[in-house]
Structures are given as structure tokens and as C-alpha cells.
Amino acid sequence: MTSISRRAAMAGAILSLLSAWTPTSINPKDYGVTFSGADDTAGWQNAVNAAVAQGLPLQAPCGTSTIYGEITVSGPLTFAGSGLGCTYIMLAASNQNAVLVNTTAAVTFRDFTLECLGSGDWGIYVDTPTGWNQGSTFTHIQIAHCYVGIDFATAASWVIDGSIIYCDGAGMLGIDVRNIPAPDSGDSTIVNSTLSSPGCPYGILQRQSGGLRIENNKIIGWQYGYRMDLWSSTSDLFIIGNSFENSTYAALAFSRQSGTFSNIAITGNELSSSGYCIQGASGAGWLSSMGITGNRLICPSGLALGTIGNVVSSGNF
Numbered sequence: 001m002t003s004i005s006r007r008a009a010m011a012g013a014i015l016s017l018l019s020a021w022t023p024t025s026i027n028p029k030d031y032g033v034t035f036s037g038a039d040d041t042a043g044w045q046n047a048v049n050a051a052v053a054q055g056l057p058l059q060a061p062c063g064t065s066t067i068y069g070e071i072t073v074s075g076p077l078t079f080a081g082s083g084l085g086c087t088y089i090m091l092a093a094s095n096q097n098a099v100l101v102n103t104t105a106a107v108t109f110r111d112f113t114l115e116c117l118g119s120g121d122w123g124i125y126v127d128t129p130t131g132w133n134q135g136s137t138f139t140h141i142q143i144a145h146c147y148v149g150i151d152f153a154t155a156a157s158w159v160i161d162g163s164i165i166y167c168d169g170a171g172m173l174g175i176d177v178r179n180i181p182a183p184d185s186g187d188s189t190i191v192n193s194t195l196s197s198p199g200c201p202y203g204i205l206q207r208q209s210g211g212l213r214i215e216n217n218k219i220i221g222w223q224y225g226y227r228m229d230l231w232s233s234t235s236d237l238f239i240i241g242n243s244f245e246n247s248t249y250a251a252l253a254f255s256r257q258s259g260t261f262s263n264i265a266i267t268g269n270e271l272s273s274s275g276y277c278i279q280g281a282s283g284a285g286w287l288s289s290m291g292i293t294g295n296r297l298i299c300p301s302g303l304a305l306g307t308i309g310n311v312v313s314s315g316n317f
Contacts, residue, residue: 025059026051035063044071044089052077060112062086068093076105081112084142084164088113091146095120098146101155102128106135116146119170127153132181138163149195151176156186156210163193167200167222174203174222183208183259184234190214197221199248205229208259211236220245225273230256230286237264247273251299254281254308264290272298280306292316 029035031050032043044067051058052075060081067089073079081087091098094117101107101124114123123146126133132154142164143149149165152158156179165174174195179185187210195203195217203222206212208231215238219225225244228237244251251271254261264287271277277299281287288309295316297303305311 023054023056025057026054028058028060028065033060033065035061035065037064037066039068039092040065041067041069041071048073048077048079051079060087064088064090066090066092067098068096070097071099073099073101073103073107075103076107078108078110079112080108080110083111084113084140087111088115091116091121093117093121097122097125099124101126101133101136104128104131104133106133106137108137108139109141110137110139111141113142113144114146115144118145118168119147121146122148122151123165124150125153126151126155126158128155128181130181132156132179132185133158134186137161142166144168145171147172148176149174152178152188152209154181155179155188156182157188158186159189159191160193161189161191165193165195167195167197169198169200171197171200173201173205175205177204177206177209177212178231179209183210183232185210187211187213187236190217192216194218195220195222195225199223202227203244206237207231207257208234210234211238213238213240214242215240217242218245219243221247223248224253225251225271227253228255228261230259230261233259233261235262237261239264239266239269241268243270243272245270245272248275249273250276250279252277253279254287254306256281256286260286260288262287262289266290266292266295268294270296270298273301275299276301276304278303278305280304280308285309 028047031047057078123143
């Protein structure tokens with residue numbers, strides 16, 4: 001072998017060793033997460049900080065981890081577990097956020113279960129000090145027993161896909177849709193997910209934010225499957241192909257504090273409620289341009305649309 005060949009071979013061997021030593025993801029166990037029942041809050045925070053600083057995904061193994069405080073995500077991050085039935089994070093303190101996202105950068109959460117202790121706990125709270133978070137995704141996660149499952153206080157253009165949110169009797173709502181700094185910015189999506197409750201108030205509560213698409217979900221057992229309680233003017237709501245089952249008061253309901261809303265399509269859903277299928281709102285002129293087509297209506301009170309301008313209702317049965 002020539003000296004050039006030997007040097008090339010040696011360089012290749014060194015590069016191979018360096019590659020083997022270079023991590024491709026952050027394992028939280030390397031940063032103090034024990035999965036033992038001890039308080040893992042600091043370990044998770046160390047792992048998140050390292051993943052953000054190094055630009056690497058956080059990849060958690062199977063196990064059950066207990067936290068007593070908030071995990072803060074302050075930069076772009078992929079936070080991944082090893083599956084809904086495999087990686088569990090248990091919040092063991094009251095009146096806490098389990099996870100706070102305070103970055104404007106997109107984050108990804110996937111493949112884990114997050115459980116709260118109960119009253120006063122938020123599962124994932126998105127609240128940036130300035131601006132708003134944009135483009136985050138929540139895929140194949142399960143959130144249970146929280147007062148609020150996911151709160152988009154300052155967020156736009158987010159996607160929830162293939163996820164499960166369960167609210168027990170002490171809870172308030174599954175998904176809180178708003179964007180306080182920019183109430184008409186960015187279209188968001190809830191798709192292929194299950195929101196269930198034995199009677200918590202709101203499966204999805206929309207107070208503001210830009211366009212929202214709710215498609216192919218099962219939303220079962222809430223007082224209101226979806227409720228708009230508008231804070232400021234915005235538009236575009238598409239509720240398509242969902243099953244709203246066993247709502248107490250209304251499958252869908254519309255009310256407001258202030259502002260106007262227009263352009264609503266409610267198509268191909270099953271709407272089941274002990275009260276109203278769709279409950280409209282008082283106050284003429286603020287809600288307009290609603291199409292209600294091809295829905296299965298299983299409600300003693302049917303449609304009570306109130307004063308909505310430009311309503312088309314057809315093919316419902």
C-alpha cells in the first residue's frame with residue numbers, strides 16, 4: 001500500500017470514529033431523567049436545553065417519568081417519545097404547566113403520553129413573551145387529566161394530528177384556540193384525533209386566531225363539543241367529517257364577547273347532543289356566511305341558529 005493510500009485509509013478510520021462519537025439525538029437519561037419515580041423535572045430541562053443548543057432532536061426511551069414542575073421549551077425542538085403506550089410523563093403537582101413553549105420557533109411534539117394531576121394543571125401551554133409561535137406540530141401524543149389539554153395563547157398555523165386528549169371531571173377544556181398578539185393570523189388544523197370527556201365544558205374552545213380546520217375527529221362527551229366565544233374579529237372555520245357524540249348542551253355553539261366572524265362550512269358531520277346540534281348566537285350581524293350541508297343530526301332541539309346572516313342549510317338528515 002502506498003503512503004497516500006495509507007493516509008487515506010487512516011483518515012477514513014478517524015472520520016468513522018468521529019462519526020460514531022457524534023450524537024444524532026439527545027437521550028434524556030444522559031441528562032438526569034431517571035424514569036424511577038423521583039422528580040425528573042431538572043433532568044428534562046437539562047435535556048431540552050441541550051437539544052435546543054445543539055440543534056438535535058430529543059428522543060426519549062420507554063418508561064414512566066415523574067415531574068413536579070414546568071419543562072420550558074425556549075427554542076426550535078423536536079420532542080419525541082417512543083410511543084403513546086411506551087413513554088409517559090406524569091405531572092405530580094397541582095396548578096402547574098407540564099410543558100411551557102415560549103419560543104416563536106416551530107416545535108414538534110410526538111409519540112408520548114402526558115398526564116396531569118388534575119385541577120389547575122395545563123398540559124402544554126404555548127405562550128411567547130413577544131410575537132407568537134408559528135408552525136408547531138403535535139402528532140400522536142396523548143394528554144390526560146389536565147384542566148386544559150393544550151392552550152394556544154400565542155400561536156398560529158399549528159397542527160394537531162392523530163392525538164388523544166382526555167378531560168376528567170375536574171377539567172375545563174381540551175384545546176384552547178386563540179392568538180392574543182395576532183388574532184387573525186395563520187390557519188390551524190385539528191385532524192384525525194380523539195377528544196373525550198365525561199362532561200367537561202369544552203372539547204374545543206375558539207376565542208380568536210385565524211382560520212381553523214376541524215376534520216375527521218371523534219369528539220365525545222363534552223358539554224360543548226366545539227364552542228366559539230369570540231374575542232376579536234377573524235374568519236374561516238371548516239368543520240368537516242367529524243363525529244360529535246353525546247354532547248350535553250350542544251355539539252356546536254356560537255357566542256361572542258366582541259368582534260365579527262364569517263365564512264363557516266359545517267359538512268358531513270355526525271352531530272349528537274342532549275340539547276342542540278348547532279346553537280346559534282344572539283346579537284344581529286356579527287356571525288355570517290354559514291353553510292350547513294350533509295350532516296347527520298341526532299339532537300332533540302336540532303338547529304337553533306339565532307341571528308346569523310346568509311345561512312345555507314341543505315341535505316341534513
